[in-house]
Amino acid sequence: MTNNTHAGCDCTDSDSSRRGFVRGCGAAFALSIAGTGAVGSAAGARQDSEGPRPIVDLLADMPDNWGRWGIDDELGAINYIGSAEMVAGMEAVTNYGDKVHRYTLQDPVTGEAIDALVSDATNPTTDTGDPMFPGRFPARRTNSADASDETGSLTTAPDERGMEFADDVFATPLYLQGATHVDALGHAWYDGQMYNGFDPATTHTAREFDEDVTGTRNINALPGDPELGTVNTTHGLGRADVSNAADAGVVGRGVLLDVGRHMGTEGPNDSWLPLDPTGSNEDAAVTLADLQATAETQGTEIREHDIVLVRTGAIERTKDPDAEWHPLGEPGLTYTDDLIEWVYGMEIPYMGADNLAVEQVTHTVSEEDLSNGREGLAGTYVLPIHGAFLRDLGLTINEVMDLSELAEQCAADGIYEFLFAAAPLHVEMGTGAPINPVVIKATEEGSMDDGGTETQTETEGSMETDTEATAATGDGLGAAATALGLAGLAGGVGRRATGNDSTGGPSE
Secondary structure, eight states: OEEOOOOOOOOOOOOOOOOOBSOHHHHHHHHHHTTSOOOOOOTTOOOOTTOSOOHHHHTTTOEEOTBTTBTTOOSGGGGGOOHHHHHHHHHHHHTTOSOEEEEEOBOOOOOOOOHHHHSOOOSSBOOOSOOOOTTOOOOOEEEEEOSSTTTOOEESOGGGTOOEEOEEEESSOOOTTSSSEEEOGGGOOBTTBOGGGOOGGGGGEEEEEEEEEEEESSTTOOTTSTTEEEEEEEEEOSSSOTHHHHHHOEEEEEEEEEHHHHHOOBSGGGOBOOOOSSSOOGGGEEOHHHHHHHHHHHTOOOOTTOEEEEEOSHHHHTTOTTSOBOTTSOOEEOOOHHHHHHHHHHTOOEEEESSSSSBOSEEEEOGGGSOTTOGGGOEEEESHHHIIIIIIIOOEEEESBOOHHHHHHHHHHOOOEEEEEEOOOOOTTOSEEEOOOEEEEEOOOOOOOTTSOSOOOOOSSHHHHHHHHHHHHSSSSOSOTGGGTOGGGOSOOOTTSTTOOOOOOOOO
């Protein structure tokens, strides 16, 4: 293991209350870096005169995977996935019999805009449409050929009665980081280094083409606009681009942690976590303790090298005209030292969620979220988990997943493990790419209450084995954490599972 060599910290010993999230100027800062400009803080949000703290301080001395697969590695934690992991994915289906369901997890690209993303609409909004991070807007396609007189058709010789075709193009930019997508490891960095120590200057690597192609010089230009011109040189990631994940593909045992169903307070059957645009609702925060409690409630064992999907209910908000939505106020994972240590120790290769960023965009890290001696690092940070996952651990993240149908079936039959298979669109030098993951999941007859929080009736088979393993470890997250030295994971599950003091770690 190698550790980041970052600036030190001035640590103090004092008590701290549970965190508050998306504080005033922290949210404004997040908007400004997204290219949308600053916004005023919401009523009741605490003003932090110093602004967000540097990520480099928070992630100092935390684990990383640099050099684990060689100094030139650009694939990262997907390297953990080999034959055994793919077989485990197949066994997650076949151990239950021969009744299976197929699910795709991509949110449709409709071109419908949420006004908050493309206008001066005030957040929160109840508009529906394609969810995207501020600064981007939904892609819209149109026909370039069809059966109309206006557009015409691609044809072979008419007198030969040849085939005729419809064809289409995107009339607005198709953001590789828009809609359901994966982030390339080179998408985000801090402190002058990318994943595996690569130089951020490589993000502006030029590629020259022998032939000119008509294109736009301005991303907002449409065909016929004066900005239309020729393109013979582009720039992109020279290191750690998305083509590495596209070449490898991701196939293995996936598990769903339906945190929204476990601790939600809004939406159908209270299965959504709330928005938190003002930093006043800690129930929007998903901690490691919440993941542990959710796994225990579901009777789900998380094993080393598993693909972990987290549902908050965020995607359903964008489809409900009666529900408020706020791009920077979505619920999500929140930083703790224990979370990063757990992900590192479990060697998680891939993680996805149904929100825009997997984590909350801006949140405050409290003293109790930090290990002994690091309490002085408490404060407000912007996207620190992106720094830990992408840049330090080489962990590929999948954002804006539609987990709604999969979650409904998991709650109905109590089976939360499955075969997960996905590969992003192969775009050379891309910072990310659209993706449509496919899940194959077994199903059995079972019973659950409306809230999905009671232990379901299990039939004979692998789920009974998983439940027994859960009882043995106490938290449904596998065993042998102590052997890995992850003592920092011990302690109470927290505000929603009082009394659970077990640890999480790799299964043997």
